[in-house]
Amino acid sequence: MPQPSTHILEGINLSCIRDDRILFENLSFSLTAGQTLLLEGKNGSGKTSLLRILCGFREADEGQILWCGEAVEDSQYHADMAYVGHLDGVKKELTVLENLKVSLALGTQGTYSIQQALVRVQLSGYDDALVQTLSAGQKRRLSLARLLITHNILWILDEPFTSLDKQGIILIETLMTEHCANGGMIVLTSHHDIVLPDVSLQRIQLS
Template sequence: MEHLPQIKLEVADLSCSRDDRLLFSGLNFSLSPGQVLLLEGSNGSGKTTLLRVLCGFREADDGQIFWSGQPITESTFFADTAYVGHADGTKKELTVAENLRFALALSRSGKYSIEAALEKVQLAGYDDNLVQTLSAGQKRRVSLARLLITDKILWILDEPFTSLDRQGITLIENLIYEHVKQGGMVILTSHHDLSLPQMNLQRIHLDSCH
């Protein structure tokens, strides 16, 4: 994965409301290659909303978001970003391999082949299984494999540990560690206490951003 040194995500004075209730305001942060940002806060504090704003799924009430010094709508931000939300984002009627080939057709190839990615997420041999036959944890692993086969600088992960056992949680932590060590960036929400030693980890608690 090759990154230009000037790549940086900058959020300036971001504010957002839902149903006439202020979620957060005056939010400022920046993220550079090799960094992880953990969004914390109580249920309803706006964690998922903030991720949706970053992904372009909804607009903020106020503020700006820049990627490499340009507004995200005028930059390569969306091409450089991968999002895994509460839903696993797979097509249930397709096989595991078909889902990954579909994702690959829409993105630049990453360092892992489909076969290598499935082995990495402990789904080797599941290539021809229909996604609808998989468990919730296995579907989550398919989403993780999608991250590995595409070359995305920024991973945005909403509660990525959902439906995973301890082994699966460790797997995600290792994938995050590997990604940022190679110059990637990660923004995530989690109720799980992260085990990411020696990582450049920032924390923002949205309950205090009013």
């Protein structure tokens, strides 16, 4: 019988200062398997800055991030985490298939094969299309396929609904619900009001 996931992400007393402006300070949270953390706040309030700190792209000015009780740098954190930012993390000079093969080579095989993921995100038939020829919404769908083909416990998503049509929004809400039901966890920013009735949702409001 599979053991329940015991993964836990903790932010402890995090602070971020930009150009002498305090974006947030003493910010703490604790996220366990199956949960989603939604960062809310107006433009410029620091949501992306917090995500970038969680990804390790920059350090917090104060505070600590723990993964399963250990400092992230001493843990499996970066192998367990996947980030989809504004730029989708795809190489525009490569084809759809080549991009997914690169992602797979850099990660651990997830539950979906490349072809299964392309069907799921409604990009089947686009294998040989250069990414630069895809629409913005299709690029976003490709970035979702990356999440499906590799095994990652923590998804960090910056405005994942951007450019998606109504079906795309439903798709990502479904994928997020499934990820959490399978013991995954998600931290995201969104200006879109998300509907995840079966997910334990925490919110942090940045001002």
